Structure formats: C-alpha cells, structure tokens
Amino acid sequence: GAVVSQHPSRVICKSGTSVKIECRSLDFQATTMFWYRQFPKQSLMLMATSNEGSKATYEQGVEKDKFLINHASLTLSTLTVTSAHPEDSSFYICSAPRAGDDEQYFGPGTRLTVT
Amino acid sequence: AQKVTQAQTEISVVEKEDVTLDCVYETRDTTYYLFWYKQPPSGELVFLIRRNSFDEQNEISGRYSWNFQKSTSSFNFTITASQVVDSAVYFCALSGYTGTASKLTFGTGTRLQVTL
Numbered sequence: 366g367a368v369v370s371q372h373p374s375r376v377i378c379k380s381g382t383s384v385k386i387e388c389r390s391l392d393f394q395a396t397t398m399f400w401y402r403q404f405p406k407q408s409l410m411l412m413a414t415s416n417e418g419s420k421a422t423y424e425q426g427v428e429k430d431k432f433l434i435n436h437a438s439l440t441l442s443t444l445t446v447t448s449a450h451p452e453d454s455s456f457y458i459c460s461a462p463r464a465g466d467d468e469q470y471f472g473p474g475t476r477l478t479v480t
Numbered sequence: 481a482q483k484v485t486q487a488q489t490e491i492s493v494v495e496k497e498d499v500t501l502d503c504v505y506e507t508r509d510t511t512y513y514l515f516w517y518k519q520p521p522s523g524e525l526v527f528l529i530r531r532n533s534f535d536e537q538n539e540i541s542g543r544y545s546w547n548f549q550k551s552t553s554s555f556n557f558t559i560t561a562s563q564v565v566d567s568a569v570y571f572c573a574l575s576g577y578t579g580t581a582s583k584l585t586f587g588t589g590t591r592l593q594v595t596l
Contacts, residue, residue: 414583456523
C-alpha cells in the first residue's frame with residue numbers, strides 16, 4: 366500500500382526557535398497534502414491544505430505567517446512552525462491523497478514539544 | 481459546513497464483550513465519504529473503513545462491522561468479542577466527494593478501554 370512518511374517523528378525545541386516538519390509520499394505523487402494538528406486528548410483539526418506549486422490554503426484561525434507550508438515537489442510538503450511557543454506543542458499529522466484510487470494516506474505524525 | 485459527532489467520550493468494557501461506537505454526521509453534500517480510524521497510543525492513525533454515501537450496505541470485516549443509516553445520518557461501528565488490543569481512540573470522519581480525496585472532518589473521538 367501507499368506510504369507517507371514524516372520526519373522527524375519527535376522533536377523538542379526551545380521557545381522562540383523554528384521547527385521544520387517534512388511530509389513525503391514515498392511511492393506516489395501528491396499534488397495536494399493536508400496538515401492536521403492534534404492537541405492531547407483532542408481530535409484532529411485541519412490546519413491547511415498544501416498545494417504543489419502554489420500557495421497553501423489555511424483554515425480559519427490558523428496563522429499563515431506562523432505555520433509556513435511549502436509544497437515544492439510532488440512528493441514533499443514541509444510545515445515550518447516559526448517562533449514556536451509552548452502552546453504550539455502538539456501532534457502534527459499530514460495526509461496525502463493518491464490520485465486514481467481516491468484514497469488518502471496518513472503519515473505517522475510528528476510530536477512537537479516546545480519548552 | 482460538515483460536522484461529525486461522537487457522543488461517547490470514553491467506553492470501558494470487559495474483554496469478549498461487544499461494543500458499539502456511535503457516529504452521527506451532518507453535511508449538505510449529496511455525495512460524501514465516511515471513515516473510521518483507530519489511533520493507538522503510538523498516535524499513528526490506522527485506517528479501518530471508508531464508505532461512500534451511495535452505498536448503504538452494512539459491512540463486516542472479521543470482528544468489526546459497520547452500520548450506515550443515511551436516514552438518521554449515522555455510521556456506527558461495532559466490535560464483536562472485544563480484545564485488549566482493541567483499546568485505542570476511535571475516530572469517525574467525513575469528507576466531500578470530489579473525484580479526488582479531500583480534507584477530512586473528524587469527530588472528537590471515542591476512547592475505548594478493554595480490560596481483562
């Protein structure tokens with residue numbers, strides 16, 4: 366089956382620094398990828414839709430200048446959390462739809478802790 | 481706007497009991513997809529099922545079964561003869577049907593605890 370990877374799986378950073386999370390579709394191309402955030406014991410909330418070759422579409426309430434998304438190739442989307450704060454500590458999960466079979470594949474997630 | 485409601489926050493059962501997880505959804509779309517995912521403590525989402533709105537046939541897969549009732553906008557999930565390994569958070573989700581997979585709206589999840 367299709368595989369989506371995320372790197373890193375876990376990251377701890379200091380408040381004020383920036384962190385980049387990668388989402389890769391390993392055996393298929395994805396013109397669109399989705400980024401979700403999950404706070405502890407809560408549901409997954411869509412943050413933004415990443416579009417290859419164009420600007421990302423952000424959900425209401427998500428700061429686009431804080432959460433920078435770059436979808437530079439058909440297999441890679443990156444989410445950069447800029448000037449991270451403890452309240453950004455969360456589980457970030459990406460997903461990528463595979464064209465043709467209409468399936469959506471989730472990455473294993475990245476757990477971000479900001480100290 | 482789409483909405484998914486999982487009224488059961490936590491359920492605790494003893495192994496071998498049957499358990500049903502409820503899911504009620506709202507959407508204005510005439511065609512859509514419904515999903516169930518399992519999230520074990522590791523956090524990785526495990527895909528369980530996808531059902532499109534055209535297909536109201538119930539489905540069984542081993543100990544898992546799903547009951548889709550379009551008339552009541554419900555897509556309930558039953559685990560028969562539960563096992564400790566079934567302990568996890570289960571999410572019901574909804575997406576549009578546009579020809580390519582679109583963003584998912586998740587319910588708040590139901591935490592299932594299966595004990596010996």
